[in-house]
Amino acid sequence: MNKPAHEGGSPVRKTFLTFAPPDIREEEILSVASVLRSKWITRGKKCEEFEKAISAYTGSRHAVVLNSATAGLFLSLKVAGTKEGDEVITTPYTFAASANVIIHTGAKPVFADIEEDTFSISPAEIEKKITKNTRAIMPVHFAGHPVEIDTIDEIAKSNDLIVVEDAAHAIGTEYKGKKIGNGDRISVFSFHAVKNLTTAEGGAVTTNDTEFAGKLKLYSLHGQTRDAYSKLLVGGWKYDIAVPGYKFNMTDIQAAIGIEQLRRLDENREKRAAVAESYSQFFKEYDFVKTPEVKSGVTHGWHLYPVVIDFNRMNIDRDTFIAALGAENIASNVHFIPVHMMSYYVKKYGYKPGDFPNAYRVYLNEVSLPIYPQMTRTDINDVLEALSKLFAFYKKNNSGVDSGLN
Ligand SMILES: Cc1ncc(COP(=O)(O)O)c(C=O)c1O
Structure with a gap:
């Protein structure tokens, strides 16, 4: 098996794929x-x-x-x-x-x-x-x-x-x-x-x-x-x-x-939608990954492509997964750390993470993937290759404990 760069293998990309560079022409x-x-x-x-x-x-x-x-x-x-x-x-x-x-x-x-x-x-x-x-x-x-x-x-x-x-x-x-x-x-x-x-x-x-x-x-x-x-x-x-x-x-x-x-906004939205489509097709093979839903009657702006991964089914937690994607030279992000967990809000209003259980659960398992109009087919394929590699290496053999996310 191809070893993740995080474990000493070689990265999928030689150069870093950034998260959201501006499309300035x-x-x-x-x-x-x-x-x-x-x-x-x-x-x-x-x-x-x-x-x-x-x-x-x-x-x-x-x-x-x-x-x-x-x-x-x-x-x-x-x-x-x-x-x-x-x-x-x-x-x-x-x-x-x-x-x-x-x-x-x-x-x-x-x-x-x-x-x-x-x-x-x-x-x-x-x-x-x-x-x-x-x-x-x-x-x-x-x-x-x-x-x-x-x-x-x-x-x-x-x-x-x-x-x-x-x-x-x-x-x-x-x-x-x-x-x-x-x-x-x-x-x-x-x-x-x-x-x-x-x-x-x-x-x-x-x-x-x-x-x-x-x-x-x-x-x-x-x-x-x-x-x-x-x-x-x-x-x-x-x-x-x-x-x-x-x-x-x-x-x-x-x-x-x-x-x-x-x-160029509409043209760029189409390009973002095409990146999203490639990701969503890819994730169909992975039942422990929840992809973004698009409700009927909606044109999604695709500012972000957030997935929720059932990390109970993997031998890695979310934060280490993000580090491992980074080691493959792929940027990712988390949207968002819920506001009620920020120290000011905790001190001022006494919030606990579980006060908003859906927001908290999504936060713990969310990863945002790069999505922008300038992404090439090679860039998209690199993201998918890095994900396949990490899923193959870190996925538990049995289905693990069901977190109720899917
Ligand atoms: C949901 C949301 N609201 C408001 C803002 C603030 O936007 P601005 O940086 O233009 O003030 C942001 C910025 O990232 C955002 O994501």
Whole structure:
């Protein structure tokens, strides 16, 4: 048997296959160069053009570009009136930003456990967590698979709550034939370096609510009644501060990257879907690996390809498995360490890992594999070869103890 590199054998690849490098091409480089030469490099015409392009793509009336999704999530909650004493329901199975921003508004993050099939927040669990203090629900479209948003909208409507979607993973995702971010509710995208569409750092909020979009813009740039660009025009020096705002705006340099990225988004989503298909075909042979489910009526954005492996059936634990894949020169990752397990949340709210049993169980056995449009057939085959090698070497001969994961 071919020995894993982790055990002293030779690795499947000679060079390291990274996890999520950005797809930056000549178009982005030229576009950024042209902004740099234009004499205007912060928020201006390029941000406006990017906002129009995002609105056209998602089908929303408005898009407001910002410096991150974190800023967008915070500002959306704030503009919607979230304040001290309120509660906002979100998932523990997310990046900490989703919950941190709730705390920044003065409200309390209240976690509702996930469904084990899509790792998405469970509508039934949301309902159990609603109190008289609940102000908003923040579902997360984990990995680019949408949550049951219709059900969540109904829960919100009947309890007079707002929905702020954390769509950090979900640009290009569709639910029942409509794009996430189509303006039916407040949606927040991330354009961080590892995302399906990147501006290095950045984000956007989409909505059909004109007043809400206006407030987002106002609060994102100090609360100034004129943006920095129009202040430079003749007679534009005079401005007022209408509210004590923040400094969350995007720059034209970032928008120039985003405009080019958006042009290729659908083509790149197809390429991601093809990588996912190769993985899912491969895993059909392995009954101890649970692959991502795609519900009917859904176009998956394939930001991540998360698998849950029944490590009871293997002579290796998850963390060592990730190290062994790394020794084969294949990057992998874990999405996510549940937020309720982070030390601040443990100390502040007294959470124990098992308080959200589905999130905890998925976390212990989850491995995210590389998935991005630039992956070649050789790259994909290398991942599959490394996985076959590790499964053959570390799989227990009998079926072991059933963890109940499959
Ligand atoms: C689910 C989720 N929400 C929010 C964020 C924050 O995004 P940003 O880095 O653009 O602030 C991330 C970033 O990874 C994320 O994964």
